[in-house]
Amino acid sequence: MAHILIIGGSDAGISAALRAREVDPTAPVTMLVADAFPNYSICGLPFYLSGEVADWHQLAHRTLGDIESAGIRVRLNTRALAIDPASHTVRVQTESQAPETVPYDKLVIGTGAEPIRPPIPGVDHPGVFLLHSMADSFRVAAHLDTHQPQRALIIGAGYIGLEMADALRHRGLAVTVAEQAPAVLPTIDPDLGGRLGTHLTAHGVAVRTGIRIERITRTGDTLHVTGSPSFAEDTDLVLVVVGVQPVTDLAHAAGLALGLKGAIPVDRTMATALPDIYAAGDCVETYHRLLGAPTYLPLGTTAHKQGRVAGDNAAGGDAHFAGSLGTQVVKVFDWAIARTGFRDHEAVAAGYQPQTVEFTAWDHKAYYPGARELTFRITGDRETGRLLGAQMLGHWQAAVAKRIDFFAMALYHQMTVAQCLEVDLSYTPPLGSPWDAVQMAAEHWLRVARSGRSR
Template identity: 35%
Template sequence: MKLLIIGSVAAGTSVGAKARRNDESLQITIYDRDQDISYSGCGIPYFVGGEIEDIDTLTPRDAAFFKKRYNIDVKTQHEVESINHQTKTATVLNHLTGERFEDTYDTLVLATGASSIIPPFPGVDAPNVFSVRNVQNAGAIRTYIEQHDPKTVTIVGGGFIGLEMAEQLTYRGIAVTLVERLPQVMPPLDFDMASRVAGHLESKGVRLLLNESVTALTGEGEVTQVELASGKSVATDFVILSVGVKPNTELATQIGVTLGQTGAIAVNPQMQTNVKDVYAVGDVAESFSVITGEAIYRPLGSTANKMGRIAGMVITGEEAAHRGILGTGIFKAFDLTVAQTGLTEKEALAAGYDIEILHNIKPDRPEYMGGKDMVIKAVADRETGRVLGAQIVGPQGVDKRIDVLATAITFKAKAEDLFHLDLAYAPPFSTTKDPVLYTGMALDNAIKKTARLVTPETLVEQTAEEETIQIIDTRSKKQFEKNHVDGAVHIPLGELRTRAAELDPSIPTVVYCNKGVTGNAAQNVLKNLGFTDVCNLSGGNTNYQHLKHCFSKK
């Protein structure tokens, strides 16, 4: 059997490698129009910034490696221009020689990946405007910096790559302006969590222009101004375009392959398309949510490798199926780590879930061991108790917690299950009640209404609508005088039992402390004294003050 793979980055090479492990008789050929194969696209920002010194480290394997180890013919700078699936032939252009020729196949794998979206505004073709997708882009950006010593850069797009580039270019001493058309950076996050990232970026000197759209890049020969829809303009020495990617589906549509609702190729769990003997893997194919079962598009190297392996297994007769993804992602913004898995609040609501929300602010390990606070926002389904998603922002310990939560969500854990996890504990690594355990406990209590929660956003809405509500600040007098929730009265926890008569037990009551733990204790006191409707403010005053500030800027 002749296996033809189009695309030689993570997914395509994974298909070939797994297929070869299972079957020595296969004739495997991989074509790629690029000159580099199996490269680490996610490492590009760090090469541009100088953390990675040698660009060759981004391309650890070449065509000779695959030929020697797997007996796979990898043809780089060979572009498949068209496919005739009736005759099972592909027309290939050799960019090195200009020669065109035909090749045949029995099974075809589309691993054509995705391309950077290049907005159609004037000036995008200027020599100092760069996209960030492949190794050539990385080399071009770093060469430009080293040759021209630019002082300013404008990054268009506030997603993963845009923020990583902002960090790395700042480290190089270049003043960064980041333009994002949405009211927040990092669209995959909820606004309240994304605003924490935005504040951190600004504290590091990154200038953020949110709710702004680029209309043109202007200048003589090279771009020197970025024109915005608001009428503002930004002076710049060069421009980075990072507005997202689109799947390369042109060859697929030529032969009648169906595209899914995300615009990427629709595949079944075996990575098969609707066309017999045609598979699709990696950034050109859509996946589906572990939680909802709905199609989603999250182009990541980790998912591409997984898809490639599954296709290689199925092609060679092994049983395998893709089980979906959670859209888990993580990145570093200076000394802050940001991670997300599963459904966000807005996604869970859009999917029709009745949700419970918890903001848990806890150190990753004891403060006496250098622990620093992380903010965990967790979302759970009230009906079933199932954890639906989590977002975490913090300086350390985030990666461990997001992976634990991703694993738990994959296996349909309920909030109460998180509390019962037997996680590793020692002071250098965790608190006795790990933030994941506390998240599960507090979420479960809220779902079962033994310790109900109210989010700062809901509380702001309730007070704005002048609902009858009493708000109790249980902190110290000094803390209360520094700042407090609007409309709150000050009754420290130690005085709450004796002063409870000052309150009306029939009125909805909200209690809070700094981060939520003392507020929960106050909640229990009032409930035991006969108060029938008591909520603890999720994340306490710390969370409230942050969200009040960020929503006032929205």
């Protein structure tokens, strides 16, 4: 029986371990977890820091007992020091013990990502925090409790930055968000980002875009943050959330060349270039289904799927990663903002002739109480009529997330925009329309594309 060793106990690692045991219930599976928190939902950290999740233990996708009862040996606080592909062993260090050598028949690397630490002078001052791991989160939580900061500055207006703006407002802090791009949430069109910025402002967040932070200094407990053009703010807490980078030192030292943004190249079975070594999750290049090529797009959903494929194959299966579509959603105050597939410039880069058309529709029949407006931006190819991507913005309880999934399904199947109208979707007046809003948006794209208008 092949021994399957897994480095990493987050989404990719745990998915690999569970799937391996499912495919081969007799396979010995060992999971090395560098900290004491296997299988925690790091996507949940903002909701813990907001106070909405009272106890951080609730953030566990599964308990240690759940994992062990699946027949997985979990070694907590156990750090992998080096992989030796030739001897099929990993050198590991458990707290306060001498390093040991663990053999493997199949290895899955799930070392994840770490926050990017920008080269801003002062980024190491007390009161300045990166946020990615459970440990980071505990540090921020402790600071919030002990220092009771009244003001916070968030550097970076991506998903986590905006969720943290919401979280800290929830706790009553005065919050400023500073973003280098022209609008918040640079993963969506600036038009939509601008409206989201207004929504943040309406919820008491000071939004500063087009700002490059240049220096953080400290006087007592007060942090002075300066940037250009003309940014200067005193604050009590700084969160630096400007993205993540893959953790690949082990893989690289083992002889694996690194690819896009330093991530580990893998094929669609999640195999690396080294025999019997798979890798999955935030540490690898991700196959993009629409590009037909790798990209770097670290997301929990993807990590779960890739981990499952890696574990399946490590246990002797024959699984393939279907690919990312770039589907994402975030809740910020009252809104959910979602996207899937390509935006205009990405579609151009991929060789398409995209047209993006905006449309607004009610989430359900307006005569039934509580109807909310949904804004769509549909991107399709002028030449072939193929759907290339969709963006949405609307009230978080207006099924934005599940509506973007309609477009994700359409992209998965390479549907044309016109085909989107054919599908027999559900309808009842309190929950939709005879043509659901997603189909009205698709129909509007067709109308505009046919007319040759630009919008």
